[in-house]
Amino acid sequence: MKKIIIASALVLGSISISASVFQFTHSERDLVMELQNEYEAAYNEVELQDLPIAITEAVAERFNNTTVSKAYINDAKEYKLVLSVNGVIETVFTTETGDWINK
Structure with missing residues (x-):
């Protein structure tokens, strides 16, 4: 009987540990999304014709069959x-x- 009670306690303990790990991972994901949104907000869109020639040449050199969609x-x-x-x-x-x- 003691073994059943101890086994039950271990199972319940491991379930609660798993739940707390999930919550931690979930909050980490929210933090990463928030930081990514702030990071992307720091960039302002530029017209493609306003790109420096050095950039267009570097893209043409490094990538074949490439189109710059946005900058x-x-x-x-x-x-x-x-x-x-x-x-x-x-x-x-x-x-x-x-x-x-x-x-």
């Missing part, structure tokens, strides 16, 4: 480019001189 700039003059590469959407980052940024 954004932040206060640090870093560009966020949304590219269509062979029908696949990719986001890349570059400086105004066409140097690639890993983010």
Whole structure:
């Protein structure tokens, strides 16, 4: 009988631990989404014809069959480019001189 009670306590304890881990993961996801929204709000859309020539040349050099769909700039003059590469959407980052940024 003691074994059944101990086993039940262990099972209930592990269930409550699993539930608390889920809540922690859920709040982490909310934090990541909030930070991502703030990060993206820091970029302002730029007209494609206003992109520096160095950036358009860097895109043409690095990617084949690529179309720049949208372009954004932040206060640090870093560009966020949304590219269509062979029908696949990719986001890349570059400086105004066409140097690639890993983010």
